[in-house]
Amino acid sequence: MQNNSNIFGANQSPQATPQPQPTVQLPADFPAEIPIYPNAQLQSVTPGAEGQFVGLWQSIDPSNFITSFYRSQFGANNWQIVQQPNDDTGTFEARRNNLLVRVTIQPKSVTSATPNQSQTLTELRIDYSPNGTAFASPIPSTDTTATPNPTTTPNTEVASNTNQPGSPDFIGPVLPNSNAAPAPTTTPTTAPATTTQTAQQFSDINKAPQQLQRYIQDLATLGVLTTSTNQVKENTNTNLFEPSKAITRREYARWLIAANNAMYASNPAKQIRTVSETAQPAFTDVPKTNPDFAYIQGLAEAGIIPSTLSGDSTEVLFRPDAPLTREQLLLWKLPLDTRSALPTANLEAVKQTWGFQDAGKIDSRALRAVLADYQNGEQSNIRRVFGFTTLFQPKRTVTRAEAAAALWYFGTQGDGISAADVLKGKT
Template identity: 50%
Template sequence: MFPSRRPAILLSLVTLLLASLTGCADSPAGKNLEQSLAADPKLKDNAIAFEQSATDPKAQNQTLAQLPSDFPSEIPQYPLAQLQQVTPPTAQSDGNSTTRWTSADPVNLVQNFYQKQFQDSNWQLLSQPTVDEVGGTFEARQNDLKVKVSIQPIQSNGTNTGSSSATPSPSQAAGEQNSGAATELTIEYVRDRSDTAAQPTANATPLAPTPTPTPTAQPTATPQANNPTNTSNSLVFSDINKAPTELRSHITDLAQLGVLALNPGGSKQNSSATSTQFEPNKPISHREFARWLIATNNQIYANNPAKQIRLATDSSQPTFQDIPRTDPDFPAIQGLAEAGLIPSPLSGDSTAVLFRPGAALTREQMLVWKLPLDTRLVSTATIDSVKQTWGFQDVAKIDPKALRSVLTDFQNGDTSNIRRVFGYTTLFQPKKSVTRAEAAATLWYFGTQNEGISAKEVLQAKPQQ
């Protein structure tokens, strides 16, 4: 009978408790009990703050910035950098778009990355940091795209130690400090759609005025078959500003000689056209360089038949399987082979049975073809001798057949092809393709440092003829 009385007892206890709470609601004990059962106000404030951080874009981390959809793919992006800020083009920035990045890597790694990327991708470097400079600014151009990359170290407090176009806000500095950023880089870029609108920078050499074409000289005793050029139809290239600054004058001089106006078989381009596209940064093919090589040599030595290269005749037995007599460039290519200037079975290279006219010319091939016309004698060489003279880090990658030409070119001092075309470098990159601008710079000068002649000197002598 005792279990049946339990509900009644529990009900009595609950009633007694409620009565006690009601009676002492205003007492200190009642207030303490009420406060102990109330919700924590800190939880309420934290919930509001959390809700605001989720909806307020200013409270979001700066690393959530999105790269613009029109960001040029040609611009190198440091793989371990985080995008912090994007600034669209404005009138005050001259139309430049700006992106700001940070990286935990030290400045020298970022700087070496952009130095190598700009060189390997055939960018025209308008200015760059000095060797001893920590950080600095690269200004480069490729076709109609101009880019400026500023690299500066960030101190431990999150501030930039170098000059910057914009001062980071406290929230940005805090975000960079928390992320362990050691380097800040700013990339400014703009596309120039006009060929002539680009303004030269302070470190860039302005393009010299194009010389006025001179009247055609009177015919000399040199056979026309050995000098298939005509300076009366010299060209003025409309895209010359796209070429590296150091090579523009070389292209202009050769254009005035008329040796760059040849199509296969020696036919001229449209003589009524006053300008054309040179495409200076495009790789040059075997066929085109062979055509330029023989035409330039014979034009420079127009008054010295002993130094001219004879063109092959239709009766010559084709040396290369892919260059038959019907090929429009057969006289030039076959003539170079018969003169022993390019590798072929005639020169004892039984493996060179194909000329591969459409293949891109490499740096080592360019020297092998050109050096015999400079020195008339190529020295013997080894890997060690080339490494001791040039100091190239990649000398082991050079074809053994090209080592002699590379070493002989060193002996020409400042008139060497490598120094004239590529400037100072510790990497030769022998298998890298040669651009049309680089090929023109190579052909601009023939001979040694003690005895040689340039295309400019030939042009200056024209009026005297």
Template identity: 50%
Template sequence: MLLHKRLAIRVGLIGCLLISLSACANSANREALERSLAADPKLKENPITLGTPASNNPQNDKLAGFPAEIPIYSDAQVQEVRPATPDSGQGQTARFTTDAPSNSVLSFYQQQFQSNNWDLVSESETGGIENTLVARQNNLQVTVSVQSVSGTSNPTPTPTQSAVGNNSDIATEFTISYSRDASVATIPQGSNLKDIFTQPASENPAPSTSSSVFTDINKAPQELRQYVEDLAALGVLTQESVGSKNNPTASGQFEPNKTITRRQFARWLVAVNNQIHANNPGKQIRLASDSAQPAFQDIPRNNPDFSAIQGLAESGLIPSRLTGDATAVLFRPDAPLTRENLILWKVPLDTRSSLPTASVDAVKQTWGFQDAGKTEPKALRAVLADFQNGDLANIRRVFGYTTLFQPKKPVTRAEAAAALWYFGAEGEGISAQDALQSQRQQSQPSPTPLSSPNQQ
């Protein structure tokens, strides 16, 4: 009897439920109920698969070969990654775009390099449009070139970019190139204008290895080749550029027999001197500040080599109005460097003292130059001082034995490298090879001392 009552109650409840559902079958309540129970359409578009790792960021995939220590601007998009030197396949140059203003990108890299103990090798600006930073840390050298591009279409914005940036008609394009000194590299390739370059160094590296940077060192005269190789291994020589003025790219060529300009040699002179005397700040040439009053009318503050050329002028190493030379109002940066220029600029960094008084007869008696009279009086003093450096004299190292100085003859890039290979007086100087050896020793980890049996 009790069982029949329970069954009757259940049947009654089911009947009431069916009547209620039937009553709202065509009502808005039905649609609301269906929507509340339906699956989320977003899950259909973006299904979640549990236990499956997220796909790699395409931006990170493109930069897989970059060393981890190179900072990457967070809002930048990678447009292209290519080998820094196409022939060797070693190193990379990456091109980025961002909606952020160029000064923000530049400030980011300045701050990153300074806060992470990078050495800022050079910093230059061209007309307020393009800025270049070159920084070095151990055997890794990074070149960052930042340029504002007007009237270009902005790339597809990332989710983190602002609406203001998306609507702007000003985009920033910048490139990062990196290089490694093959003779002192201690970590594999793949981690900065050059690799960003090299295979892991062996336990006993060669005295110098420059093939990873330049592909035409073998075109240098045999007697000058080793000097070029040593300086290239130090990472202080610049490659010849190809392409337009506004978009130059490293060619991978040193062009040893090409004439060097006054601007190029000034840049090398500062870079090599400061690298060779890296452990002696008192012998380094200070780069000029952007606020300095230009010493030359044709080298304004926005000139890419202003800091180096102005620094040489302010230190009195090259003739200018600062040294009391009223005729030296122009630097002529793109004019060929002559032999007398080379000796006049370089020898004071060897002697580190006042140049001696000199005459044409004194130079003829020491060097035996038949054309000594064709040399400028200021350069005669440096030529005579160079003779006092014996076998380490620049003239002997660069030009060999000669009775003709040919003071107005242009200097080649290989000859300039040979002159810069050694700084100092005989017995007290330092060569590029010495600097390389010092770099190797600093890059090698200190051996762990072994405990003796008595210390157990």
């Protein structure tokens, strides 16, 4: 119309077709054990000095969400935390075997397309050293401005700083991998979110009882839950949680440690330690070569599960692939709620408190856990998992959804912490 005002729509200047932005991908040898925040967009990848890697992510989530995610992930997955932020922004440095990782979390102000409006992004600078070589220098403070539509090419402000990705002096933490689905993006031109193996997004949570769905979702966000053992063996769809499927004893042992350590990521005194392969196996059917040996042996050495180490001479077999029962769920969980010796209990005391019609079927060792759970009031595991019931059915198998509900909260009534608290940044 500028060229010829007499003809509407004719001789117009052709409109440029937007070109798609190139997709940035992690290198093929990126360590799977490094957690990556699921709702973050990978912006750039740059090799660093001496085999070190530098990556830049951005997320629309506030920095306290991301900081809480890394506290829980490093705490729950056997990382040695060398450095962590004092508040909602700053730098994590963690070591696992020979892998050294640093994650820097900084908010960034971004100008919106709407005049006089802005939004906040959070920037993740990630660096890892595969051979454990120390980083050259501390992470520099990030710039507080950004272009309206971040692309996969680093902006000029980053490139002009000698301590930014690509420089030998740059130090940026590395994030873990998860099975999360592509995260929401700030603009339609950004690359798909990188998936990880820590925070999960399951496609069948809606098949769980409605009252239990929030518990599953919160723990999945924390990266506590895993797909079933059969799915892993058969290489089937790992986006399925299978909430109605019975959980095995090995899976519950793994979840129990992961959930406890995620809740108390900032309190090492309340964390359960996994063990090395040098430990003498407590169970004859869980040798050092068993993939869950570190978790099962760790629970046995902490006295959480009955074993010969705790004086139970008959407990020589763990039966890792056997389904977990309701009474076993409580017997293993309650010591981590009360943090003290379980009370003395007898059949009559359980009948008077819970009023279970089948109290006589409960194993004598589990009676103490059942009675202690009653004293937790509205925060009792039985009430949260099974709702109101006059039948405990102690030998009935536990579903994966029910196990998640039990692990959503640790502590007693008025003195505990939930997965929702951790996700909100509370400790």
